[in-house]
Amino acid sequence: MVAIVDFALLAGLAVWALGIVHLRSLFGAAMMFGIYSLHCALIFVVLDAVDVAFTEAAVGAGISTVLILSTLAITGAKLEVRHSRAMMPLLITGVIGAALIYASLDMPLVGDPSAPANLHVVPRYLQGSAAEINIPNVVTSVLASYRGYDTLGEVTVIFTAGIGVLCLLGRHSRKRSRRRRE
């Protein structure tokens, strides 16, 4: 039963991806990206990664769809339909995809307790969290306390990305274009 659900979810993901490639309307493709993200969120729920599913649903399906649509509004982009067949990109994509699938056969199973990633610091966090931090959600205690430096770095990255977008699109764009005109 679980296998059927997994298979159906992954097949659905492929269907959305093919749909995005085939759609000629950029607006439709942007909306379909949102559906794709929502679908990814479902898969994360099945994988018991509820925190990630939360993020994916809010960022992927919500805000990034709005931002893609705003970009379409800014650029007024029209898709240029080309009918030439590009064999080389198809070949490269096929080879890389096959290599990735081949490599995935060597990976440990999802959630395997003896996987190297689960043997390094994970047992220490799982055993220590109850006594040292004593909050039920271990994800939060790892993110916020054990890995506090990493999270500080992530927040700084988000802040920096916001600054970057402001520099490109923000209120200074008028001044810069005037300078370029001279």
Next chain:
Amino acid sequence: MEHHIVLRVVAKLLIPIILLFALYVQFHGDYGPGGGFQAGVIFGAGFILYALIFGLQTTKQVISPSFVHGMSGAGVLLYAGVGVISLFRGGNYLDYSVLLSDPVHGQHLGIMLIELGVGITVAFVMVSLFYAFAGYRQIELRKQGSTKQNDVAQASDADPNGKRQ
């Protein structure tokens, strides 16, 4: 969006619930799924929904761009500041155990504060991203003055600024 009465009514009903849910995700992150990042995104999405329905100018009256920019820095400062306080109290940087006399309670307080910092930064960076994207077009249109919109289609390559002379 003047005439979409269904959208406006539903948005008015939903936005308070969205913001309340964001606060729940923020402060319940210790006990259930969620945390600062998710809460910030949901909180920002509430304001973005407001801007989509009621217009960018109205939203800028609700929270001004300078407030948004200031708050996106304030979250990072709150996070880093908790680390500095734990330094002053004799611990390592971001070691919350020294924040209070009881180490476990210190951890709780530290996690709550830094999650709040994460949430503030993420929420307001999202809003400022939306302001930048949505406001850009208005600046462009104002610059064009009387020239019609078909100019926009011409300048659809990467650099719309350089083209329009």
